[in-house]
Amino acid sequence: MSDIIDEVISSFRTSSIFVNREYLMPDYIPDELPHRENQIRKIASILAPLYREEKPNNIFIYGLTGTGKTAVVKFVLSRFHKKFLGKFKYIYINTRQIDTPYRVLADLLESLDVKVPFTGLSIAELYRRLVKAIREYDSQVVIVLDEIDAFVKRYNDDILYKLSRINSEVNRSKVSFIGITNDVKFVDLLDPRVKSSLSEEEIVFPPYNAEELEDILTKRAQMAFRPGVLPDNVIRLCAALAAREHGDARRALDLLRVAGEIAERLKDSKVKEEYVHLAKEEIERDRVRDIILTLPFHSKLVLTAVASMSSEDNVVLTTGAVYETYLNICKKLGVEPITQRRVSDIINELDMVGILRAKVVNRGRYGKTKEIGLAVDKNIIVKSLIESDSRFADLWG
Numbered sequence: 463m464s465d466i467i468d469e470v471i472s473s474f475r476t477s478s479i480f481v482n483r484e485y486l487m488p489d490y491i492p493d494e495l496p497h498r499e500n501q502i503r504k505i506a507s508i509l510a511p512l513y514r515e516e517k518p519n520n521i522f523i524y525g526l527t528g529t530g531k532t533a534v535v536k537f538v539l540s541r542f543h544k545k546f547l548g549k550f551k552y553i554y555i556n557t558r559q560i561d562t563p564y565r566v567l568a569d570l571l572e573s574l575d576v577k578v579p580f581t582g583l584s585i586a587e588l589y590r591r592l593v594k595a596i597r598e599y600d601s602q603v604v605i606v607l608d609e610i611d612a613f614v615k616r617y618n619d620d621i622l623y624k625l626s627r628i629n630s631e632v633n634r635s636k637v638s639f640i641g642i643t644n645d646v647k648f649v650d651l652l653d654p655r656v657k658s659s660l661s662e663e664e665i666v667f668p669p670y671n672a673e674e675l676e677d678i679l680t681k682r683a684q685m686a687f688r689p690g691v692l693p694d695n696v697i698r699l700c701a702a703l704a705a706r707e708h709g710d711a712r713r714a715l716d717l718l719r720v721a722g723e724i725a726e727r728l729k730d731s732k733v734k735e736e737y738v739h740l741a742k743e744e745i746e747r748d749r750v751r752d753i754i755l756t757l758p759f760h761s762k763l764v765l766t767a768v769a770s771m772s773s774e775d776n777v778v779l780t781t782g783a784v785y786e787t788y789l790n791i792c793k794k795l796g797v798e799p800i801t802q803r804r805v806s807d808i809i810n811e812l813d814m815v816g817i818l819r820a821k822v823v824n825r826g827r828y829g830k831t832k833e834i835g836l837a838v839d840k841n842i843i844v845k846s847l848i849e850s851d852s853r854f855a856d857l858w859g
């Protein structure tokens with residue numbers, strides 16, 4: 463067994479394609495962030511009062527996924543931190559990962575060196591301890607709350623409200639917030655008091671276009687790939703494909719990395735355009751698979767119903783027809799069905815995550831109806847369903 467591991471490690475070490483693939487990973491923050499100079503300048507100037515140990519304004523940052531929001535914020539804060547050592551502390555929390563009010567407060571406390579038990583305290587008690595910790599803390603504190611929309615949608619904005627009030631409970635104002643979201647409509651969900659307090663400054667990150675993505679990829683590729691293995695047309699293709707998907711730099715980097723990995727797997731000495739197309743399929747397959755594996759059981763049944771009725775990708779179905787098939791499937795499996803109303807909600811949820819397409823169309827005097835179809839390859843859906851639960855194998859028999 464250890465031979466296999468040694469073999470894998472040694473081929474990784476002697477990769478003919480990569481110098482270091484880490485430079486293409488999503489959490490690597492490069493030294494340069496091309497085409498984000500304006501946003502860097504703006505955030506840096508808002509945070510500049512930290513130099514005099516004064517509180518900067520709170521900032522709200524919007525932009526679609528992969529537009530560099532997290533990278534830019536971390537970049538500016540870490541540069542500031544190096545320059546003004548000891549003048550402030552910054553705490554980064556991704557509220558999609560640290561995903562309960564308890565854990566957010568506990569994480570803030572731990573970052574201020576206050577140990578708290580993993581569970582067991584009330585939110586009010588945690589908050590009281592946080593106020594005390596901040597009161598006793600000597601310098602400014604900058605708290606970054608990333609993917610804040612996910613958190614507020616799951617709970618509500620109580621904790622944001624509490625946090626936004628924290629400066630009024632400590633002796634001098636010293637906590638600043640940077641909220642990051644990729645849902646532009648998100649602020650409308652917030653209590654107006656929270657909204658006005660947290661968005662003293664607003665910054666929008668526009669999507670990258672194909673040329674900008676090309677520059678970004680070129681810089682990162684210079685560090686990640688061996689010289690001569692990556693032709694320009696491959697970078698151009700990754701940039702063009704990602705630009706079509708709302709200018710997502712993460713997607714562009716993933717395409718490039720996976721295309722390189724495919725070249726490596728095939729023991730090719732160069733990355734080719736065809737590997738980018740294969741990479742696109744591989745990434746899409748993984749994304750769909752990850753979503754399907756974690757779906758609730760009845761959502762999988764609804765998806766099975768739609769897939770079983772879709773002989774081709776573009777077949778259009780109605781909610782009523784899907785519900786009929788769903789009822790038959792429930793009968794076959796001996797499970798209690800849920801209502802048509804709930805199935806209709808599930809169809810909308812599957813549309814939101816991009817597995818189904820559900821469009822409401824107005825049929826004039828026949829009223830409104832929903833047209834439903836698969837949004838991704840049927841084979842990937844069926845394979846993932848069977849992988850997630852062996853009972854689905856019999857249905858496709």
Ligand SMILES: Nc1ncnc2c1ncn2[C@@H]1O[C@H](COP(=O)(O)OP(=O)(O)OP(=O)(O)O)[C@@H](O)[C@H]1O
Nearest residue numbers: 488495496527528529530531532533644678711712
């Ligand atoms: N201008 C840039 N130069 C180099 N790399 C970049 C640039 N912009 C984004 N990236 C890289 O693209 C990836 C995605 O960026 P980032 O995580 O900052 O996006 P985001 O806007 O925060 O997305 P999300 O909303 O999904 O969290 C990261 O690997 C990041 O380093």
